[in-house]
Amino acid sequence: MSAKELILADLDGDRTWRLQEYIKRGGYEALKKVVSGQMSADDIIAEVKKSALRGRGGAGFPTGLKWSFMPRSFPGDKYLACNSDEGEPGTFKDRDILRYNPHTVIEGMTIAAYAMGCVRGYNYIHGEIFATYQRFEEALAEAREAGLLGQNILGSEFSFDLFAHHGYGAYICGEETALLESIEGKKGQPRFKPPFPASYGLYGKPTTINNTETFASIPFIIRDGGETFLNYGKPNNGGTKIFSISGHVNRPGNYEIEMGTPFAELLEMAGGMRGGRKIKGVIPGGSSAPVLPGDVMMDCTMDYDSISKAGSMLGSGAVIVMDESTCMVKALERLSFFYFEESCGQCTPCREGTGWLYRVVHRIEHGQGRQDDLDLLNSVTTNIMGRTICALGDAASMPVQSFVKHFGDEFQYHIDNKKCLVPPEVQYEGSKIYVSPSC
Amino acid sequence: MEAERNMLSQESLSRIDRELEKYPGDQKKSATMSALRIAQEELGWLSNETIAFVADYLGLTDIEVFEVASFYNMYELAPVGRHKITVCTNLPCALSGGVHAAEYVKQKLGIDFNETTPDGKFTLKEGECMGACGDAPVLLVNNHHMCSWMTPEKIDQMLADLDK
Ligand SMILES: Cc1cc2nc3c(=O)[nH]c(=O)nc-3n(C[C@H](O)[C@H](O)[C@H](O)COP(=O)(O)O)c2cc1C
Ligand code: SF4
Ligand code: FES
Numbered sequence: 001m002s003a004k005e006l007i008l009a010d011l012d013g014d015r016t017w018r019l020q021e022y023i024k025r026g027g028y029e030a031l032k033k034v035v036s037g038q039m040s041a042d043d044i045i046a047e048v049k050k051s052a053l054r055g056r057g058g059a060g061f062p063t064g065l066k067w068s069f070m071p072r073s074f075p076g077d078k079y080l081a082c083n084s085d086e087g088e089p090g091t092f093k094d095r096d097i098l099r100y101n102p103h104t105v106i107e108g109m110t111i112a113a114y115a116m117g118c119v120r121g122y123n124y125i126h127g128e129i130f131a132t133y134q135r136f137e138e139a140l141a142e143a144r145e146a147g148l149l150g151q152n153i154l155g156s157e158f159s160f161d162l163f164a165h166h167g168y169g170a171y172i173c174g175e176e177t178a179l180l181e182s183i184e185g186k187k188g189q190p191r192f193k194p195p196f197p198a199s200y201g202l203y204g205k206p207t208t209i210n211n212t213e214t215f216a217s218i219p220f221i222i223r224d225g226g227e228t229f230l231n232y233g234k235p236n237n238g239g240t241k242i243f244s245i246s247g248h249v250n251r252p253g254n255y256e257i258e259m260g261t262p263f264a265e266l267l268e269m270a271g272g273m274r275g276g277r278k279i280k281g282v283i284p285g286g287s288s289a290p291v292l293p294g295d296v297m298m299d300c301t302m303d304y305d306s307i308s309k310a311g312s313m314l315g316s317g318a319v320i321v322m323d324e325s326t327c328m329v330k331a332l333e334r335l336s337f338f339y340f341e342e343s344c345g346q347c348t349p350c351r352e353g354t355g356w357l358y359r360v361v362h363r364i365e366h367g368q369g370r371q372d373d374l375d376l377l378n379s380v381t382t383n384i385m386g387r388t389i390c391a392l393g394d395a396a397s398m399p400v401q402s403f404v405k406h407f408g409d410e411f412q413y414h415i416d417n418k419k420c421l422v423p424p425e426v427q428y429e430g431s432k433i434y435v436s437p438s439c
Numbered sequence: 440m441e442a443e444r445n446m447l448s449q450e451s452l453s454r455i456d457r458e459l460e461k462y463p464g465d466q467k468k469s470a471t472m473s474a475l476r477i478a479q480e481e482l483g484w485l486s487n488e489t490i491a492f493v494a495d496y497l498g499l500t501d502i503e504v505f506e507v508a509s510f511y512n513m514y515e516l517a518p519v520g521r522h523k524i525t526v527c528t529n530l531p532c533a534l535s536g537g538v539h540a541a542e543y544v545k546q547k548l549g550i551d552f553n554e555t556t557p558d559g560k561f562t563l564k565e566g567e568c569m570g571a572c573g574d575a576p577v578l579l580v581n582n583h584h585m586c587s588w589m590t591p592e593k594i595d596q597m598l599a600d601l602d603k
Contacts, residue, residue, distance in 0.1 A: 089529045089568040122461075127513050128569035130583035163461040168472055169512030171567060185468035186503075187510040203466060246531035246572040253573045287530065287568075318572075320531050334530045338567055433536030433576055435588045 004232055005256045006240050007216045011100040017135065019142040022103040028148060030222035031107050034114050035156040039222070044115040048218070050226030052238030057083050057174075057211030058286065058315045059391075060304050069198040070116040071206050079207040080113050080121035081183065082215055085167055085174040087126055089287035089338060090318030093242040094212035096254050098125070099132045101216065102139035106162060108215035110149065111222055113160040116208055120161045123212075124179050127167040136164050171342040175390045176209040178344065189344045190390035211316075213242055233259030237303040241314075245270045247321040248277065251436050259303040266302055266319070274434065277323040281406065285315025287335050288395030290402030291328075312402070325430025327420045328407040329365045332399060336361045339396030350393040353384040357400050364411060367418035374404055374411055446492040451481045455496065467497045471507050475514055480583075484515040512567075513582050520555040520562035522601045525579040528565055531572035540576035540589050541565065547598060560602065 015021060022028070033039055039047070049064030070078065082105060086094040097105060109121050125133045140162060143149040151159045165183050172178045173188035180202045182188040201207020217239055221229045230238040237259040243266060246252045250271025257266060263282075273279055279294030284302075290312040292300075300306045307314045322331060340354040357380055360373050370376075381397035388394070404411055413421045420427065447455075455474045462469035474493045479485055485508050487501075494504040508514045515523070526541040541563075545551060548561050555562040571577045574587035586597060 086570040087568055090531045090572055091568075092570050092572050092574075095570050120463075126570050127511070127582075128566070128579060128585065129571070131585065165461070165469075166473060166476065167511070168476060168514060169567075170510060182472070183469055184466070185471035185507065187506050203463070244573060246575065247534040252535065252575070318531075320534070322534065326534070331530055334528070334533060338529055341567065431534055431536060431538065433539050433590055435590055 004240050004258050006220045006229075006232070007097060007101060007104060007213065007242060008254065008256045013100055017100055017102055017139065019103060019139070019146060019148075022101070026223065027103050027219065028107055030219040031110055031148065032154060033222060034111050035154050035158050037156075041115045041117070044111060044222065047221060047226040048115075051217075051221045051229040052226075052233070052236055053214065053217055053221065053229065054237070054304060055211055056213035056217070056241065056317065058088065058288070058313075060314060063210065063214055066198075066210070067112065067116055067208060069196070070118075070208055071199065072117070074117075074206050077120065077203075077205050078116060078118045079202040079205055080109055080116065080118040081176075081179060081202060081207060081209045082109055082121065082123040082212055083174060083176065083179060083209055084123055084125045084212045085171075085179060086129075086212070086316075087171040087174050088316050088318060089335065090244060090246050090283065090320040091286050091316040092244045092246075093254050093317065095126070095129050095132050097212050097216050097242070098129075098136050102136050103143065104216045104219055105136075105212055106139060106143050106149065108218035109162060110153065110160055111218050112208070112210070112215060113162075114158055118160065118208070120163075122163055122165045122183050122202070124165045124167060124173065124183060127169040130166070133164055133166045140164065170344075171338075172344045172390075172392060175392065178390070179209065180207065187344070189346050190392075192389055234303060237305060241302070241317050243302060244316075244318045245321065246318070248274045248279075248323040248326070248430065249321050250274050253436075257302065260301050260306070263297055263300045263302055263319075267321070270321075271436075273321075273323055275323075275429075277325060277430065279321065280324045280326055281322045281328065281331075283312075283318075283320040283322075283399070285313045286318040287320070287338065288391075288398060289313040289315045290398045291406060292402075293406050323430060325422060325426045327365075327422045327427055328403055328410050329361065329414050329420070330427075332403040333358070333361045333365045335399050336396070339392065343392060343396070347388040347393065349384045349387045350396070353380050353393065354396045356380045357396060361400070364414050367414070369411075369415035369418075371415060373415060374408065377401075377404055446489060447478055447481055451477050452496075459497075468499055468503065470497060471499065471504055472511070475504070475508055479514060483521075484518050521560050523562045523564060523579075523581050525564040525566035525582075527567065527569050527571075527575070527577045529568045529572075531568070532575040532577060535575035537576045540578065540594065543591050543594055544578075544598075547594065561598075 053063045054060040173182045177191035178188040197207040233239045242256045282297040304314045336358040340358040345351045384393040458470045458473040494501045552565045576589040
């Protein structure tokens with residue numbers, strides 16, 4: 001087994017999230033090392049680059065490189081934002097990080113702020129996880145009280161303030177510029193890029209945005225070295241990664257493993273396939289990632305390179321497993337509804353296109369598909385992709401293209417026979433209420 | 440003016456004040472989302488008058504605040520029942536019974552999504568991913584209380600507790 005937990009190790013949920021427990025685990029040692037002057041801002045960025053840490057929010061952009069884009073000698077305030085808006089269907093790791101190990105995020109952000117000269121940061125927390133937001137607020141209060149946040153951190157010259165901002169139900173606010181608009185108290189509508197947030201971000205000031213898990217990886221990298229972190233993974237894919245597994249497995253949940261672990265091993269950790277049924281398809285990186293046939297997935301290892309070679313994306317590390325009882329048309333119908341519902345509406349191709357995609361998949365599922373509908377679906381996606389302000393347009397299109405590509409026969413069967421290939425009673429059995437025995 | 444001053448309790452107003460402290464002094468607008476949340480917690484939903492009050496309190500125009508209230512899904516712009524139940528039916532949850540759990544609640548309450556029981560106690564909504572798919576079926580009570588691994592028995596219990 002390649003379970004190696006750097007972020008979620010030894011945590012019980014009730015007590016171990018507290019500051020004193022975190023300190024016992026070696027917490028805030030990295031911050032001490034930094035503010036005591038043992039490491040300069042350049043050293044920190046160099047160490048993060050060495051670790052090959054890539055953003056855990058979905059795009060996988062190298063974190064050290066992103067940090068080096070922040071202007072050094074900008075005269076005014078600079079900001080930092082943590083993206084805990086986790087709303088991508090299938091993703092539920094950031095909530096566990098925040099409720100089990102919130103201080104690792106606070107420490108990671110504070111080190112990042114030191115490296116980039118940020119005076120203030122916000123953690124944007126998904127609306128639906130109010131209890132987690134409250135806990136994070138409590139953790140912030142603990143850190144402030146202990147002199148780990150605020151003016152002259154640990155007696156040094158360095159000051160940094162950090163606050164939590166609570167979202168209220170809009171998937172699009174996970175897009176980094178929509179998130180900034182939302183912190184500014186506006187509708188969460190993505191901005192045109194350029195300018196990029198590193199030059200024009202929150203309140204028009206240089207800003208860096210990273211995912212919760214990205215920040216949570218920083219204390220380890222600074223304390224134990226970038227190379228140690230890198231060696232847990234493989235070249236270009238440093239470290240451990242938390243995978244959220246949902247769907248037709250016996251033990252859905254979060255599993256932190258070394259990058260490059262075979263998917264088959266991860267599946268085994270999650271208790272294998274439910275009811276012994278056969279694996280049909282897997283969405284390996286959150287609902288926006290292309291679906292892969294089960295057998296293709298069984299040959300993949302869990303890292304950016306392997307999944308991308310197989311034709312999908314590691315994305316946020318949300319692995320949605322579907323067995324043979326799944327109707328792939330119905331599965332896509334639900335996802336397409338989601339993107340239609342969550343489009344912010346400011347670009348015509350996305351606003352209109354997501355509606356088209358949903359309506360066409362809906363009619364195929366409901367026995368009213370037309371012979372040219374599969375071509376229509378493909379043509380709508382090509383008219384959306386690359387023509388929108390943000391990546392939600394692409395996120396809505398990739399599932400459609402991949403479902404049609406890999407499970408086209410099933411779509412065609414619906415169109416020809418006006419019913420599902422998978423009998424209703426089989427579907428019912430597969431999607432009935434399931435509560436894992438470990439809960 | 441008197442009515443406006445009384446629209447939110449002193450407690451809610453001090454909570455809003457604490458939220459304002461999180462943002463730079465010239466960025467009061469940033470507290471719009473939390474001010475609306477706090478107002479909705481107290482009043483149950485956001486009427487035009489409440490929105491105008493929040494706008495006034497933060498020194499913003501009504502339309503600026505209305506835009507926010509209408510953009511985010513968890514704000515209610517029309518009255519809802521005493522308890523709002525939102526069930527996640529997105530794909531990952533659906534694979535582990537999210538849709539069936541929603542069906543069960545519908546049947547128990549005798550209402551469909553976006554309806555309120557005649558006694559005004561419950562409103563049912565269909566939700567999108569709550570970032571808790573490993574705990575499916577998942578539902579939210581009144582936006583802030585998440586219930587995980589919901590079986591029919593647990594749903595019965597929950598509804599009975601809320602009905603008290
Ligand atoms: C529609 C959409 C939704 C997104 N949702 C999230 C999210 O919930 N969490 C997240 O960290 N990144 C999300 N992202 C990616 C962010 O825009 C951004 O790339 C990321 O937060 C950067 O952090 P990282 O480099 O540490 O991954 C989303 C992007 C898009 C286009
Ligand atoms: S692509 Fe869609 S979600 Fe993104 S900005 Fe355009 S309309 Fe909004
Ligand atoms: S799909 Fe229901 S919580 Fe994610």
